Amino acid sequence: MDFAxxxxxxxxxxxxxxxxxAALRQKGRGGVPPRPAA
Known part of the structure; x- marks a missing residue:
């Protein structure tokens, strides 16, 4: 396996x-409040 x-x-x-x-947060996901990535 090539680790690099x-x-x-x-x-x-x-x-x-x-x-x-970041793009989804700016859009607001079509009205859904932005959430931090899990």
Whole structure:
């Protein structure tokens, strides 16, 4: 297993998740109050 690739993939997913969560919070999820990510 290529640990460097795995770490890079996880870091990318975390970054995308943070961006997506911020976008959802700005939208308010269609009227649903924003919640912190579990």
């Amino acid at each position: 690739a795995l770490i890079g993939k996880v870091a990318g997913l975390v970054t995308q998740g943070a961006r997506g969560d």
